[in-house]
Amino acid sequence: MGLIELYRSRNYFKRIFYTTILLIVPLLLIFCSVLYIFSRNTALELQQQSNNKVLSQINYNIDNLNEMVTNLTVSTFNDRDIISLLNSPSLDMFQFYNKLEKMDRVLISNPYLSSIAIYNSSNKCYYSTAFRSPISCGVKESNNILKAFLSENRTFPKLTLLPMTEEDGAGKGSVLSLLIYSSAGDYTPNQSVLMLNVKSSWMFDNIRMINELTDAGSGYAFIVDSQGKPFSPREQAAPDDSIMEELDGRLHNIEAPSGSFIARTEQGKQIVNYLTSKVNGWKIVIVQPYDAVFGKINALGTFSLAALLLFVVISLLVAAIASMKLYKPVGRLMNQLNLPPTLDRERMSGSRDELGYLSYVYEDMQTTMSVLRHDSEANRDVRRHYFLKRWLLDSRGISGDEYEDYCRERGLDAGSTFVLCLLKIDDYVKFRDSRNELEQKLVKFAATNIMKEIVASHDADPEVEMATDHLVLLLRLPQGEEQPAPGLIDRLKLIQDTVSGYYKLTLTVVAGQPFNDYRQLTGQYERLQFYSLHRMILGKQAMITPDLYAVEAAEANEPIPLDLDRRLAESIRSNDLAAMKARLDDWIGWVKGLHIEHIDFAVLQIVVVIHQTIRELNIQHVQTVMSKLKRYTNQILEQETLEDIRSQIELVLEEMVNERNDVKTDKQSFLVDAVKEIIQLNYTDPNLSLQGIAAIMKMSPAYLGRHFRSSESLSVADYMNQVRLSVAMQLLEQGEDSVLEIMHKVGYSSESNFFKLFKKNIGMTPGEYRLARKG
Numbered sequence: 001m002g003l004i005e006l007y008r009s010r011n012y013f014k015r016i017f018y019t020t021i022l023l024i025v026p027l028l029l030i031f032c033s034v035l036y037i038f039s040r041n042t043a044l045e046l047q048q049q050s051n052n053k054v055l056s057q058i059n060y061n062i063d064n065l066n067e068m069v070t071n072l073t074v075s076t077f078n079d080r081d082i083i084s085l086l087n088s089p090s091l092d093m094f095q096f097y098n099k100l101e102k103m104d105r106v107l108i109s110n111p112y113l114s115s116i117a118i119y120n121s122s123n124k125c126y127y128s129t130a131f132r133s134p135i136s137c138g139v140k141e142s143n144n145i146l147k148a149f150l151s152e153n154r155t156f157p158k159l160t161l162l163p164m165t166e167e168d169g170a171g172k173g174s175v176l177s178l179l180i181y182s183s184a185g186d187y188t189p190n191q192s193v194l195m196l197n198v199k200s201s202w203m204f205d206n207i208r209m210i211n212e213l214t215d216a217g218s219g220y221a222f223i224v225d226s227q228g229k230p231f232s233p234r235e236q237a238a239p240d241d242s243i244m245e246e247l248d249g250r251l252h253n254i255e256a257p258s259g260s261f262i263a264r265t266e267q268g269k270q271i272v273n274y275l276t277s278k279v280n281g282w283k284i285v286i287v288q289p290y291d292a293v294f295g296k297i298n299a300l301g302t303f304s305l306a307a308l309l310l311f312v313v314i315s316l317l318v319a320a321i322a323s324m325k326l327y328k329p330v331g332r333l334m335n336q337l338n339l340p341p342t343l344d345r346e347r348m349s350g351s352r353d354e355l356g357y358l359s360y361v362y363e364d365m366q367t368t369m370s371v372l373r374h375d376s377e378a379n380r381d382v383r384r385h386y387f388l389k390r391w392l393l394d395s396r397g398i399s400g401d402e403y404e405d406y407c408r409e410r411g412l413d414a415g416s417t418f419v420l421c422l423l424k425i426d427d428y429v430k431f432r433d434s435r436n437e438l439e440q441k442l443v444k445f446a447a448t449n450i451m452k453e454i455v456a457s458h459d460a461d462p463e464v465e466m467a468t469d470h471l472v473l474l475l476r477l478p479q480g481e482e483q484p485a486p487g488l489i490d491r492l493k494l495i496q497d498t499v500s501g502y503y504k505l506t507l508t509v510v511a512g513q514p515f516n517d518y519r520q521l522t523g524q525y526e527r528l529q530f531y532s533l534h535r536m537i538l539g540k541q542a543m544i545t546p547d548l549y550a551v552e553a554a555e556a557n558e559p560i561p562l563d564l565d566r567r568l569a570e571s572i573r574s575n576d577l578a579a580m581k582a583r584l585d586d587w588i589g590w591v592k593g594l595h596i597e598h599i600d601f602a603v604l605q606i607v608v609v610i611h612q613t614i615r616e617l618n619i620q621h622v623q624t625v626m627s628k629l630k631r632y633t634n635q636i637l638e639q640e641t642l643e644d645i646r647s648q649i650e651l652v653l654e655e656m657v658n659e660r661n662d663v664k665t666d667k668q669s670f671l672v673d674a675v676k677e678i679i680q681l682n683y684t685d686p687n688l689s690l691q692g693i694a695a696i697m698k699m700s701p702a703y704l705g706r707h708f709r710s711s712e713s714l715s716v717a718d719y720m721n722q723v724r725l726s727v728a729m730q731l732l733e734q735g736e737d738s739v740l741e742i743m744h745k746v747g748y749s750s751e752s753n754f755f756k757l758f759k760k761n762i763g764m765t766p767g768e769y770r771l772a773r774k775g
Contacts (some may be wrong), residue, residue, distance in 0.1 A: 024315040032304040048260045048273060051286050055258065055275035058221070058284050062203065062277055065112070069178050069198055070159050076106055077180045077194045082118070086182075086192040089122040103129050112202040114166060114175045117146035117195040145177070146195045155186055160280055163225050166197060174200045224283040262290065384410075388465050392472060395521040403518050412476060419484050420512040420521065421473040421492065422528040423451075426540040426640060428469040431505065447471060447499050447507075454498070455491050470532075471507075472525070483514055489545060496541055506541040508532060513546050533596040539641045564590060568606075569613040572656075580653045588646050603645055607633050610649070614656065671697075672711045675704065676719070683723050686749040690716045724748065725761055732770045739766045 076082055081102040084095075103116045107129045118127040125137035126144045136144050145166050149156075156162065161176045176198040181191045204221070222230050260273040269290035274283050291298075387406050391398055407414045425431055432440065448464040451473055455462055463474035477484060492509045500506050510528045515521070534544050564587050571579035584606075591602045636648045675693055682688050693716065694701040708716050724746040731742045740751065743766075748754040758766050 021315065024318075025312055028308050028311050028315075032308050035304060048271075051260065051271075051273035051288075052258065052275070055273060055284055055286060059275050059277055062282070062284070065198065065203060066161055066280065069112075069161065069176075069196060072106075072110060073159065073178050073180050073194065073196050076116070076196070079106075082194065085118050085127055086120055086194065087122060088120070100127060100134065103127070112198055114173075114197040114199045115145065116197070117144060119146055119150060119193040119195075121190050121192045145175075145197065146179075146193065149177075149195070150189075150193065158187070161198070163200070163223070163229070164197070176200055176203070221284065221286045224285060225281075230285075385465065388463055388474075391518070391521050392465065392525050393522060395519045395523075398518065413479065414518075415516065416479070417477040417482055417514050417516040418518075418521070419475045419477060419488070419514050420524045420528060421475065422510040422512070422525075422532060423447075423471040423473065423495070424508040424510070424532050424535065425469050425471075426506040426508055426535075428640075429638065443503050443505060444471065446503065447495075447505070450498050450502075451495050454495050455488075470529075474521075477514060482516075489543065493543060496543070500541065508535045508538075508540060508542045508544065510534075510544040511546065530596075533599070535640055536596065536599050536642055537592050539643055565609050568609055572610065572613040572653075575657055577653060577657045580657075581650060584646060584649060584653070588642055591642060599642075603636065603642075606649065607636060610652065671704070671707055675708055675716060679716075679720050679723055683720065683727065684745060684747045686747050688720065688747060721757055721761070725758060728758070728766065729762070729769065732766055733773045739770075742766070 077086075079102065081099040085099050085103075103118070107113050107116055116129045119125075120127070123137065125135065126147045128134055128136075128144050128146070130144065136147060145164065149164065156179060159178060159180055161178050164175055164177045166173055166175045177195055178198070179193055179195045181187055181193045183191055187193070224230050257278075258273075258275040260271065263270045263272050267289075271288045271290055273286045273288075276283050384406075387398075387402070391403075391406075404414050406412075407416075435443065444466045448466065448471065451464055451471070452462055455473070455475060462476070463472075465472040465474075475484070475488075489511065492511060496507050496509060510532045512524050512528050515524060531544055534548065535542050538544065564583070568580070568583040568587065571583045587606055591599055594602055636645055639645045639648060674697065678693050678696060679688070690701050690705055694704045697704060705716055708719075712719065714722075728742050728746045731737060731745065732739075735742070737745070743751060743754045748757075755765060758764075758769070762769055764772065
């Protein structure tokens with residue numbers, strides 16, 4: 001029982017053992033399978049090559065036999081005695097038997113011949129070398145093979161071997177017959193025929209002899225003619241019906257001159273090789289039992305399986321020994337740790353083994369140490385950030401001892417010279433609204449890492465603090481230096497480009513002046529925040545250096561030029577948007593020259609001028625424009641640069657121009673609609689005119705006509721004619737009134753004028769129009 005528990009506890013040992021088995025056994029199985037398949041395919045390929053050689057030799061013999069019999073047939077057909085038997089209507093008895101004897105001599109001299117038969121079309125007699133019926137004239141029943149063949153009244157090829165059945169003293173047997181007649185075309189019944197019959201056994205004996213000299217002797221061969229009928233020697237049984245049924249479907253669809261395939265029959269799988277004769281289209285077929293060919297290969301497979309089982313047993317023993325050797329160091333380590341052989345099941349649950357348990361113990365120790373280090377570093381970071389915030393906001397409240405402790409912890413010299421840099425986040429409102437709190441912290445954290453890496457050449461461990469809308473970078477200058485290195489500004493620009501490229505976030509950088517008294521840090525920090533207002537003039541992603549903000553701009557109390565107020569107000573009154581933008585550019589250009597303390601006041605003054613001018617205009621919908629202006633005022637004052645302010649003010653001016661244009665357009669539209677309505681109501685009045693409509697509207701005809709044409713692109717008179725002609729067309733289509741009556745109904749008094757206008761606008765006279773519509 002103790003050994004079983006010991007084995008169960010050693011998971012790592014079992015893994016080694018199983019891994020070794022899984023590596024050896026599949027490899028052996030794959031090797032034996034590949035060897036067996038390769039051997040079987042090779043044996044099949046060799047057997048097919050051997051059978052192809054046999055078939056090629058048989059085909060050669062058949063072609064040679066065909067040529068030999070053809071030559072003999074032609075020479076016999078041209079023999080004088082044979083010609084007499086073929087064509088003479090009557091012969092002397094003595095000559096007749098001499099000529100028959102000539103047929104016997106030809107038969108005896110060619111041992112492969114079975115018989116010779118002649119048909120004389122002149123006397124309708126059949127002559128044969130057959131013993132039972134040498135002469136047959138007018139006898140209905142006859143064993144003459146030629147007579148039986150011709151009695152079927154079918155066409156047949158000339159000088160081509162044909163398989164036939166001949167009856168002799170031993171019974172029926174297959175022969176190969178070759179026929180010849182005198183004409184060059186198809187055979188007709190009035191032609192004499194010579195038939196030579198070749199013993200099929202002569203050819204099949206040749207096939208059998210070739211088979212016995214090769215490995216194909218275990219099978220049998222037969223021939224399939226061009227009609228798909230098999231024939232074989234008399235002593236050989238006909239192919240089995242199931243085999244022929246399988247072969248017939250395959251050989252009938254095969255177009256290749258030679259090949260092989262495996263057929264499945266009731267007797268089992270058969271290997272079939274075939275070759276097509278080019279002379280007469282026969283297929284010579286050799287059929288061999290599949291098991292007879294692959295008997296040795298199957299024996300090899302059985303041997304391989306037995307060998308595989310033996311190797312598996314041996315591999316189990318080898319794996320057990322190797323696993324014990326490999327497990328010894330692990331067991332020794334477990335013993336050195338004073339762990340029991342049977343480990344805690346809860347700790348060894350699942351797939352965990354001895355190494356897993358050791359890894360678990362080691363990882364647990366590493367995790368504990370990492371947590372301790374992280375907590376210690378986190379506490380130091382919290383303490384350092386707390387001190388840095390106090391230092392930024394109240395540097396004079398930091399005692400000398402506190403500063404020295406901080407320097408000692410950070411490895412700094414208490415007398416070091418520092419440079420403070422402020423990095424303002426541009427479009428902070430957009431940054432805050434488009435990202436959640438976690439994303440904001442991640443972006444700021446990434447920016448601090450980029451800053452530390454880029455300025456590492458100036459300070460290997462700079463201080464970076466994150467505020468709400470900006471970052472603070474505190475650099476310590478190298479020992480003995482009072483001014484930052486010349487490349488510091490380039491490094492700060494690289495920070496801007498890197499953060500912008502990765503996070504699509506622009507920063508405005510304000511670089512401070514060096515200081516060596518730690519109590520000056522709060523003053524430096526407040527000055528840099530004030531100098532960051534230069535972003536209003538310089539734009540986003542600006543670099544504000546001490547050289548830039550050391551020079552003051554214009555006088556602090558410079559008054560606003562009245563000329564700017566007047567010209568902007570005039571452009572607003574004229575509703576000229578281009579002039580408004582030009583005057584706004586002049587004002588923005590003047591604002592850029594102000595001291596940064598007065599820029600907000602100047603911008604507010606622009607808004608006041610616009611507000612007062614719009615109120616003075618007393619235009620329609622002025623309250624709508626004023627409410628939009630009030631809404632935009634807060635947005636204008638929240639902008640970070642003068643360019644953004646310019647864009648917001650231009651937006652207000654564009655909306656104001658659109659509002660005023662809409663009022664004009666509506667007024668003109670109302671006037672045009674009123675004119676159209678008067679025409680629709682009074683088109684039947686022949687005296688209706690522009691002057692009459694203007695009198696109704698209490699306007700001058702010129703003013704009314706000008707506004708109508710500008711809106712509709714046609715005059716009042718043209719529109720009046722359109723309405724009248726449209727009604728006239730409807731009356732012509734639907735009513736039965738005469739043309740003159742319709743003319744008066746639509747307000748025309750002159751017949752010639754009505755016809756002229758109708759022809760000009762419609763393309764035909766009123767009468768023609770009525771006929772075209774009703775026809």
